[in-house]
Amino acid sequence: MKSRSRTVLLRSLALHAVIVPLALLWLLPIWMMVVFASMEDSAIFSAEVQLWPGDRFIENFHELQAELDFVRTIVVSVVVAVIYTAASVVLTSMAGWALARYRFHGRGLVVSIILGTMTLPYFVVVIPQFIMVARDFGLSNTWIALIVPPLFNSLGVLFMRQAFTMMPADLFDAARIDGVSEWQIFRHVALPLARPMLAALSIILFLHSWNNYLWPLLISNDRSMMTAPVALGSLFGLLDVSWGGVMVGSVLLTAPMLVVFIFMQRFFMAGITAGAVK
Incomplete structure (x- = not known):
């Protein structure tokens, strides 16, 4: 022993x-x-490597705030990410439930199409998507344009489909025998069982929205609708770059994600590994 x-x-x-x-x-x-x-721009590119923070973090933040109103852009990013995550989780869960538990003609084709969309580069669809949203619908610089077009998430649909497929069908059949409606089965039986997977999916979707740069850059040219990554990218000029401001903005964008993952890592790992053993 x-x-x-x-x-x-x-x-x-x-x-x-x-x-x-x-x-x-x-x-x-x-x-x-x-x-x-927390350093001046000149100190950042100094030949002497420093491993301890300086004393200019507050000054760099004030300069960043004065130039971009960065707090407002973070608020816009939070609103977009929270609404997007909640709506996308609902939609992907409903789609995954339908593909996992309902038998209908063409179900395999639908799954194949969804899987095929994951192989397409985003740049293939972003141009027609932009033309449709901005020119045909006239939704540039709106909350709808920022949130709705990216809502469909192929990974989320397949993820939730797999989660619902692993659940015992006898449990749902027993609920139907007791007279429970399909919506109540989905809401009160399936979703509570899929809570770890929902938590993992929520983190993935929130990260996707929080870090999204290309679509908000294309669809919003109004500073009042600018998200934080786009605002941070606007600091990179041809000649003058405020590197202290860029670093402060990067810290402010990274910190919430680290906090979210630290507090939800148990649910994240449980959701990711839920499909390892059936």
């Missing part, structure tokens, strides 16, 4: 000896981003 415990301990130490340096290597760029956000 002692020999086995010693072997497990040695394996754990060896594993941590490999993982800890890799984790520190991954965290180093994030830490340097925080360090650069």
Whole structure:
């Protein structure tokens, strides 16, 4: 028994000896981003490497706020990401439920088409999508244009389809025998069982919306509807770039995602690994 415990301990130490340096290597760029956000532009490009934050974070933030009203852009990004995530989770869950539990002609074709859309580069559809939304519908610089066009998410539909497929069909048949409607089965039986998968999908969709740059850049040229990534990208001029402001904005955009993942990583890992064993 002692020999086995010693072997497990040695394996754990060896594993941590490999993982800890890799984790520190991954965290180093994030830490340097925080360090650069608290320095002057001249100090950022200094030959002397500094590993400890300076004292100019507040000044760089005030300059960023004065130039872009960055707090407003973060509010726009939060509103867009929250509404997009909630609406997309509802739609993808309903689509996944229909594809997993209902038998209809052409179901396999629908699944194949959805799977095929995942192989298409986004640049193939973004131009016709922009023409349709901006020219035909006249929805440029609106909340609808920012939120609705990206709502369909092929990965989310297939993810939820797999989640509902793994659930025992006898449970839903018993609910039907008791006279429960299809909507109530979906809402009160299937969704609670899929809570870990819903949490994982919500994180993925929120990250997708929060980091989305190309579509908000194309569809919104009004500064009042500018999202934070687009606003941050506007700092890159031909000659003058406020690198301190860029680093501060990057820190402010990265921090919420780290906080969300830290507090929801248990649900995220449970949802991702839920399909490993059936």
